[in-house]
Amino acid sequence: MADSIFTMIINGDIPAEKIYEDDHCIAINDINPQAPVHVLVIPKRVIEKLSDAQGDDQSLLGHLMLAAGNVARQLGVAEAFRLIINNGEGAGMTVHHLHLHIIAGGTLSEGKMVG
Ligand code: 5GP
Helix, strand or coil: CCCCHHHHHHCCCCCCCEEEECCCEEEEECCCCCCCEEEEEEECCCCCCHHHCCHHHHHHHHHHHHHHHHHHHHCCCCCCCEEECCCCHHHCCCCCCCCEEEEECCCHHHCCCCC
């Protein structure tokens, strides 16, 4: 399977505004932000979508949640943010490489979503 755009970003083949990185994931600003803060947390190991995850992905999935909290703190939005995972094209997924959207600021109280 061809590399996803996120794998190309992780490998440094195409640029992105990287705001966090550790051994297992990166966080980048979304290229088309839907809110004042719109960050993507992306595992370096590819899982196509959440519903493909298996038991041995458990620690990675937990790691992504902790990373999302750390990034939210880093950005000063830890008290009010939304975490979104689009699973499958029918749910608005366009990049087939699991990622968490951190959304904050703007219209959160109106319940708006991404995608
Ligand atoms: P999805 O709809 O798959 O849940 O979200 C994919 C997200 O990736 C979209 O919000 C889209 O704007 C973002 N995106 C797509 N291509 C790029 C890119 O090349 N760079 C960055 N930073 N974000 C991207």
